[in-house]
Amino acid sequence: MRTxxxxxxxxxxxxxxxxxxxxxxxxxxxxxxxEPAIDxxxxxxxxxxxxxxxxxxxxxxxxxxxxxxxTIIKKRFPKIITIIxxxxxxxxxxRQAMLLETMDYLxxxxxxxxxxxxxxxxxxRLDKNERLAKEQVVIxxxxxxAASLMQxxxxxxxxxxxxxxxxxxxxxxxxxxxxxxxxxxxxIRVNYKHSTxxxxxxxxxxxxKVKQKIIDLISSEETILFNNIFSINEYILILxxxxxxxxxxxxxxxxxxxxxxxxxLHIGISQEQWxxxxxxxxxxxxxGTFGFIPYYEQSITLWxxxxxxIPLRKRMVQEQEKQLxxxxxxxxxKIIKQLLLGNKGIITEQCKQWLxxxxxxxxxxxxxxxxxxxxxxxxxxQLLLESFSEWGEEALNxxxxxxxxxxxxxxxxxxxxxxxxxxxxxxxxDTICLVKKYIDEKYxxxxxxxxxxxxxxxxxxxxxxxxxxxxxxxxxxxxxRRRIEKATELIRDNNLSLTEISFxxxxxxxAYFNRVFRKVIGKSPREYKSQYEMLKV
Numbered sequence: 001m002r003t004x005x006x007x008x009x010x011x012x013x014x015x016x017x018x019x020x021x022x023x024x025x026x027x028x029x030x031x032x033x034x035e036p037a038i039d040x041x042x043x044x045x046x047x048x049x050x051x052x053x054x055x056x057x058x059x060x061x062x063x064x065x066x067x068x069x070x071t072i073i074k075k076r077f078p079k080i081i082t083i084i085x086x087x088x089x090x091x092x093x094x095r096q097a098m099l100l101e102t103m104d105y106l107x108x109x110x111x112x113x114x115x116x117x118x119x120x121x122x123x124x125r126l127d128k129n130e131r132l133a134k135e136q137v138v139i140x141x142x143x144x145x146a147a148s149l150m151q152x153x154x155x156x157x158x159x160x161x162x163x164x165x166x167x168x169x170x171x172x173x174x175x176x177x178x179x180x181x182x183x184x185x186x187x188i189r190v191n192y193k194h195s196t197x198x199x200x201x202x203x204x205x206x207x208x209k210v211k212q213k214i215i216d217l218i219s220s221e222e223t224i225l226f227n228n229i230f231s232i233n234e235y236i237l238i239l240x241x242x243x244x245x246x247x248x249x250x251x252x253x254x255x256x257x258x259x260x261x262x263x264x265l266h267i268g269i270s271q272e273q274w275x276x277x278x279x280x281x282x283x284x285x286x287x288g289t290f291g292f293i294p295y296y297e298q299s300i301t302l303w304x305x306x307x308x309x310i311p312l313r314k315r316m317v318q319e320q321e322k323q324l325x326x327x328x329x330x331x332x333x334k335i336i337k338q339l340l341l342g343n344k345g346i347i348t349e350q351c352k353q354w355l356x357x358x359x360x361x362x363x364x365x366x367x368x369x370x371x372x373x374x375x376x377x378x379x380x381x382q383l384l385l386e387s388f389s390e391w392g393e394e395a396l397n398x399x400x401x402x403x404x405x406x407x408x409x410x411x412x413x414x415x416x417x418x419x420x421x422x423x424x425x426x427x428x429x430d431t432i433c434l435v436k437k438y439i440d441e442k443y444x445x446x447x448x449x450x451x452x453x454x455x456x457x458x459x460x461x462x463x464x465x466x467x468x469x470x471x472x473x474x475x476x477x478x479x480x481r482r483r484i485e486k487a488t489e490l491i492r493d494n495n496l497s498l499t500e501i502s503f504x505x506x507x508x509x510x511a512y513f514n515r516v517f518r519k520v521i522g523k524s525p526r527e528y529k530s531q532y533e534m535l536k537v
Contacts, residue, residue, distance in 0.1 A: 004032050005054060005123065005126060006032045006034055007026065007031050007052060007053070007055075007056065007119075008037060008052035008054070009056050010036065010040065010055065010056070010057040011036065011037075011057070011058040011061070011085060012038060012058065012060075012062060013058070016108065017036040019109070019110065020056070020115075021036065023112050024112065024116070029119070034046065034052055039062050039063050040057075040064025040069040041063045043055070044064065047073070047080070051077060053080065054081045054082075054119070054126075055081070055083070056083045056085060058084075058086075067096050074101060079129065081126060082101075082102045082103060083103055083118055084106070085105070086106070086107060086108070087108050103125060104118045145208050148208050151226050152226045152227045152228075152229050155224070156226065156229040158280070159236070159279060159280050159283045160230055181240070181274070182240065182272055182273065183238050183282075184238075184243075184272060184273065185236065185238055185239075185269070185270040186238075186246065186250065186267060187234060187236050187267070187286040187290075188214070188234070188253065188257075188267050189231075189233060189265065189266040189267075189290065190233040190234075190235070190257070191233070191265070191266065191399060192262065192263045210227070210235065210257075210261065211225055211227060211235065214235060214237070214253065222240035223240070229497070229510070230511060231510065231511070232509075233508050236283065243272070246269060247301075250267050250269070250301040251301075254267070254299045266290055266299070267301040268286040268290055268302050268304070269301065269302070270304050271285060288304065289303070289304055289307045291307075291357030292307040292356070293355065294354070294356075295351060295353070295356050295358075295359050295399065312357065312358060313354075313358060315351075315362045316346050316366070321365075321369065323339055324339055324369055327339060328370065328373035329373055333416045336412060337409070340366065340412070341408065346366070347362070347404060347405055348405070349402075351401050351404070363408065367388045367389055370388065370412070383477070384474060384477070386519060387477065387519070391410070392407060392408070393512060395407040397508075402450060403448055403450065406448060406460065407448075409460075410449055410476065413465070414474060428466050428470075431458060435452055435467060436471070436478070439478065439482055443486055443505060444483070444505055444506045446506075447479050449476075480516050480520060481520055483505040483506050484520040484521060487502070487517060491528060
């Protein structure tokens with residue numbers, strides 16, 4: 001497995017040492033011939049300084065004989081392969097050496113062929129030992145990952161209010177909670193700049209590797225860390241530390257993880273807690289801070305006690321709501337777009353100065369008004385209406401205002417379609433075929449109308465309308481259907497968890513993936529998986 005192994009000879013007779021030095025072309029056989037030891041004490045000193053892989057030692061030596069040397073090696077250097085040199089009258093010494101797990105022995109004078117045979121056996125033993133050691137490392141790593149995933153699952157279920165009590169969390173050990181006299185809950189959300197960074201991280205070990213990166217910066221003592229299996233880019237720390245230490249830690253996490261993960265971080269921190277049973281409430285408190293993040297992409301830390309002082313503003317007034325309702329009832333698309341997306345509209349580039357929760361409430365209110373003031377006279381239209389909120393949620397979570405504007409524009413086009421005259425030419429039909437192929441191959445990436453229009457150099461509105469006319473299907477629904485089709489393949493063909501599958505097909509939030517899956521397939525991912533496993537049996 002290695003290219004070279006070190007061999008040390010120990011013998012008090014000069015001619016024996018020199019004979020063994022010249023009997024073989026050691027380098028030709030991939031050995032490093034160390035300067036021989038002149039007695040047992042010299043051998044032990046050389047072993048301590050530069051541990052050999054193989055030791056060939058005489059039995060009868062002054063100061064420290066071969067048996068004493070082998071006894072020390074067995075205790076302190078058990079990985080060294082030992083071979084003894086003996087004469088015909090040394091049978092009792094050979095027997096003692098074998099009891100000390102010496103691999104083999106050579107009779108003096110040593111013959112070249114016999115030496116080669118013994119060394120070959122030693123190499124086989126070394127290779128086997130190294131393979132076993134590597135296998136043990138792999139097994140140990142797998143056990144660590146399994147334990148980590150168990151902890152993720154148990155704590156995630158507990159904070160989500162599933163059927164799990166605090167004393168049923170076995171992954172943490174019986175006395176761990178007793179160490180937490182007081183604590184804070186820190187929630188870290190990782191927002192990858194690019195989908196490729198997100199997927200590369202998943203391929204390199206996913207949440208376990210991210211957790212290890214976080215552990216690099218913290219002491220595991222008086223700390224519990226887990227990944228939320230229901231929101232795969234969310235990491236939760238329970239910290240038995242003072243506020244100043246936590247503030248310093250959050251600053252270090254942002255500096256370090258921004259670089260190594262190619263991501264922006266949102267960190268929410270609860271108020272100080274004194275009862276470990278308050279973990280759920282503390283988690284909700286920390287997550288609640290994310291609504292107060294300014295709506296532009298940056299790393300930020302927010303404390304629960306601070307956000308309570310931040311005032312919220314209603315960004316869409318009652319008069320604007322009335323104007324929107326009247327325009328929808330009259331199907332006046334021009335006025336609707338002006339009200340919502342015009343220079344002085346409700347949703348513009350200026351919204352990136354709003355708080356996340358203000359933009360979310362405003363967008364959801366607009367979508368609700370649209371859904372309740374247009375006709376849903378076909379099954380496809382009903383499915384589209386049900387999808388509007390999900391499109392909005394996905395756009396909001398990008399922290400890109402242009403994505404929100406684009407999705408709202410597309411929602412209006414779908415809610416109030418314009419009749420298209422004539423047929424598209426062959427060029428756009430060919431382009432739509434390429435768009436479909438692109439989606440089929442890159443379904444797991446961040447796909448939006450803006451991105452596709454930039455990739456294929458087609459104006460957004462025209463691309464959306466042409467796609468629907470050529471395929472008979474809405475572009476966003478096609479992307480969702482392709483992702484869910486791939487998800488069903490992964491459920492059938494892999495032993496991956498549903499949260500991992502959600503992540504791999506492009507949905508970072510399992511709850512969102514669950515809703516889309518149910519709409520497309522008619523049942524939840526868990527129900528689909530259970531039914532498939534029953535059919536297999």
